[in-house]
Amino acid sequence: MTSGGQGPRRGVWFFADWALDRLGSLKAIAVFWTVYAAVFALLRLARSSFLPFDDAISAEATQHVLLPAYSARNPPLYEWFLWAVQEITGPGVAGHIILRSVLLVVIGVLMFDTVRSLSRDTRLAAAASVSLLAFYAFTWQVHIALTQSLFVFICLLLMIRLLDSFCRKPGALRALGLGLSMGCGILAKWSFVLPAAAAFIVLLLDPRARRAGVGYFLLIIAACVIPVLPTAVFFMEARADLAGASERILLRDGADTHIGRVLQGLSGVILKTAAFFVPFLVFVIAAYARLRVRPRYATGDQSAGIVTRFIVVQALVLFAAIVIVGIANVTERYVYTLAVPMMIAFWLSMAVPPVRETLTRFVVNGAFLSLAVVLLIKIGLVLEAMIPGGRVISEVVPYPALARELEARGYGAGGIVTPDRLFSGNLVELLPEASVVAAVSDRLLPPKTYSPDETCIVIWEVEPRERWRPNLLDASALASAQRLEIVGSNGGIGAPRRGVWNYVDLGRNADVCRREIGVR
Numbered sequence: 001m002t003s004g005g006q007g008p009r010r011g012v013w014f015f016a017d018w019a020l021d022r023l024g025s026l027k028a029i030a031v032f033w034t035v036y037a038a039v040f041a042l043l044r045l046a047r048s049s050f051l052p053f054d055d056a057i058s059a060e061a062t063q064h065v066l067l068p069a070y071s072a073r074n075p076p077l078y079e080w081f082l083w084a085v086q087e088i089t090g091p092g093v094a095g096h097i098i099l100r101s102v103l104l105v106v107i108g109v110l111m112f113d114t115v116r117s118l119s120r121d122t123r124l125a126a127a128a129s130v131s132l133l134a135f136y137a138f139t140w141q142v143h144i145a146l147t148q149s150l151f152v153f154i155c156l157l158l159m160i161r162l163l164d165s166f167c168r169k170p171g172a173l174r175a176l177g178l179g180l181s182m183g184c185g186i187l188a189k190w191s192f193v194l195p196a197a198a199a200f201i202v203l204l205l206d207p208r209a210r211r212a213g214v215g216y217f218l219l220i221i222a223a224c225v226i227p228v229l230p231t232a233v234f235f236m237e238a239r240a241d242l243a244g245a246s247e248r249i250l251l252r253d254g255a256d257t258h259i260g261r262v263l264q265g266l267s268g269v270i271l272k273t274a275a276f277f278v279p280f281l282v283f284v285i286a287a288y289a290r291l292r293v294r295p296r297y298a299t300g301d302q303s304a305g306i307v308t309r310f311i312v313v314q315a316l317v318l319f320a321a322i323v324i325v326g327i328a329n330v331t332e333r334y335v336y337t338l339a340v341p342m343m344i345a346f347w348l349s350m351a352v353p354p355v356r357e358t359l360t361r362f363v364v365n366g367a368f369l370s371l372a373v374v375l376l377i378k379i380g381l382v383l384e385a386m387i388p389g390g391r392v393i394s395e396v397v398p399y400p401a402l403a404r405e406l407e408a409r410g411y412g413a414g415g416i417v418t419p420d421r422l423f424s425g426n427l428v429e430l431l432p433e434a435s436v437v438a439a440v441s442d443r444l445l446p447p448k449t450y451s452p453d454e455t456c457i458v459i460w461e462v463e464p465r466e467r468w469r470p471n472l473l474d475a476s477a478l479a480s481a482q483r484l485e486i487v488g489s490n491g492g493i494g495a496p497r498r499g500v501w502n503y504v505d506l507g508r509n510a511d512v513c514r515r516e517i518g519v520r
Contacts, residue, residue, distance in 0.1 A: 016364040023126040026113060032130075033108035036371075037101035040143050043378045047385050049093040049491025050395045054147045055100075056425025058082055060438060063428055063448045064091060068234035071442050076231060077187040078148045091432040093491070103150040104142060108132060110157040115347050117161055118303035127360040128347045133367035134280040135343075137332070139374045148189050149333050155185030156195060156340050163199050163310065164303050170212030172219060179223025186228055194321065195337040196224065198314035205309065238444040258326045265322035268330030269338070276332060276339040283366030284346075287359045304348040311341050385494030394422065397464065397499045401488025403430035406459075414454035415513030420467050423460070437517050439472050450517040456510035459484075459503035472512070477504050 023029055051059060061070040062079045064086060069076045086095035108129050116125035132138040137146070159181040166174040182199065185192035203209040203217070274281075315338060321327060350356035385396050406412060413433040418424040424438040435448040450456065461467045462483075481502040489496050506512055 015368065016361040019130065019364060019368070020123050020126050020360070023130065024122045026109065029112040029126065029129050030105065030109050033105040036108075037104045039375075040378065041097045041101045043382055044097060044143060045093070046382045046492045047378075048395050048489075048494055049400065050397070051093060051096060051422075051426050051429060052144045052395075053422050054145050055093075055096045056422045058147050059096070059425040059428045060421050060436070060441060061443055063435070064432055065448065069231045069238070069444055071444060072235070073442050074148050075187045075190060077151050077184060081151075091429050093429060100143070100147075100150065103154065107138075107150065107153045107157070110154060110161075114157045114161045115344060118164055118307070118344070119348055124347055124350070124356070124360070127364050128344070130367050131280065131343075131347075131363045133371045134283055134363060135276065136278055137276060137336070139370050146333075149336060151188035152185060152192060152333075152336055153340065155181050155188055155192065156337055159185065159195070159199055160307060160310065160341055160344060163202065164306050166203070166212075166216075167206045167209050167306055168302065170209060170216055172216070175216040175219040176223050179220040180227065182220070182224040183227035186224070187231065189333075191334055192337065194317050195310075195314050198310055198317050201313045201317070202306065202310050205313075206306070235444070261326040261328035262323050264328040265326070265330050266319065268328075269318060269322070269335055272330055272332045272335045273339050273342075276335060277343075279366065279370060280343075280363065283362045284359065286366075287362035290362070291355060291358055304345060307341050307345045307348060311338065311345060314338055314341070382493070385492065388495040394465075396490050396494055396497045397461075398486050398488035398490050398497055399426045399430060399499075400491055401486045402484065402499065402501065403427065405484060405486060406431065411455060411457055415450040415456040415510070415517050417456070417458045417472070417512055417516045419460045419472060423467065435513075435517050439516055441516070448517070450513040450519055452509035452514070452519065454513075455508060456506045456513035457503050458506065458512060459501055461499070462502050463498070463500035473504060477506065480504055 023032055058079055059082075062083050064083065066080065066083045067076070070079050082095060082099055085099045086092075089095040089098060111132060112125045112129035114125075115128040116122055119125065142150070159178065162174055162178040162181055166178055178199070182192075182196040185196060200220070203220070209216075318338065322330075350359060406416075411434070412431055414435070416424075416427060416431070416434050416436045418427065418436070418438050419440070421438040421440060424436045424441070427434070427436045435450050437443070458473055458477075481504050484501045484503060485498070486501070487496050487498050
């Protein structure tokens with residue numbers, strides 16, 4: 001028998017026990033996640049220098065310029081950090097990958113630290129951190145699709161840790177940190193208002209927090225509100241339509257009736273929360289099938305109780321918002337703030353050692369199995385990109401070669417309008433001197449503007465997938481379109497691919513660039 005009541009180390013259990021023994025410190029976990037992030041960053045760079053959609057939106061919004069806010073759709077925290085990183089790295093995909101990798105490491109380390117602080121169990125904390133690899137969001141989506149949500153995870157973990165700490169022993173520094181985590185979470189995603197409100201309600205319900213005095217509550221509110229004020233003032237000056245932006249997102253594709261939208265929203269929360277736990281839930285079910293003792297859970301643990309109350313209150317707040325507003329469009333990203341504390345509560349709830357050890361081993365082995373599968377897929381994608389004449393998809397379209405050709409034709413500066421943000425975001429990083437914007441951009445104010453004495457072109461992709469926005473140009477302008485057929489590599493070690501674009505040179509002082517970009 002091993003220490004701590006663990007079972008014998010043999011068979012399929014060996015790897016989980018071996019890994020957890022070596023990941024039982026903050027330094028070891030930090031090294032693990034750093035290696036993980038570095039390997040996937042290198043695989044991404046080896047495939048191409050392409051910016052996926054979320055990264056492209058951030059690039060198109062910032063244009064390498066620092067502003068208090070960029071869009072009514074999303075708050076600016078991620079874009080601020082992107083700007084800061086690119087002040088060091090310069091334009092290009094490297095800044096995006098470095099920022100994403102660092103945030104991923106921070107999430108892994110914070111998961112370890114939060115569970116260790118709440119459970120006082122280092123082995124359990126290591127298992128909780130590694131178990132992130134058993135979630136689709138952290139093994140696949142985090143490398144290609146998440147930007148603002150990365151800060152949501154960070155602020156949420158900090159808020160849960162500080163909420164527990166403040167309830168145990170109220171203090172000014174804890175109150176300040178708790179408020180700042182709330183405010184920064186709101187600056188990461190507007191929907192963070194819901195978990196912030198839930199945390200505040202949990203404080204009001206906790207007798208120890210109430211006895212601490214009203215001064216601490218005022219400090220929490222001030223620390224939450226002050227970081228958001230500059231952005232709020234900027235929104236007012238820019239006359240940002242936050243309500244309209246929220247309505248377009250939350251009520252999109254909703255039913256005709258209020259009750260129909262409510263049912264859509266409630267079912268969306270349940271289904272998206274369940275989907276978040278795949279394939280983690282599969283490994284948990286397999287572990288329970290193997291258990292030879294009846295599962296029991298810790299009901300008197302103080303930290304587990306605080307996290308459970310936070311989950312219940314947040315769920316009630318979310319359901320109330322859906323019922324009152326009629327929110328129909330609930331994507332998986334809106335349930336992260338509910339699912340992550342559920343994940344923490346799961347690890348805190350294990351009471352019987354055989355239950356805890358069996359679950360830990362199953363989940364850790366499953367997490368590494370998930371990692372191995374995704375790693376093989378990523379390596380396969382890199383190898384696929386190296387095959388001459390292979391598939392031509394967005395990730396391997398030769399954007400760098402296109403940018404060089406545009407520069408050679410005199411379009412490296414001036415105004416460039418595209419039909420979609422994926423294309424414009426990639427061009428922003430490749431042509432940093434130009435003012436590039438999508439016709440569907442939702443920027444508040446243009447970070448860059450168009451000078452009437454500069455050239456203006458409208459360019460759109462024809463192959464491999466035609467992307468066009470009706471009414472962007474009239475028929476006479478379309479008749480003058482020129483064709484660009486480019487063969488080249490999209491960075492990395494991939495084989496050359498072919499891409500075809502059409503563009504129209506509208507000359508100087510063009511109405512399209514004046515309208516879409518803005519005039520200085």
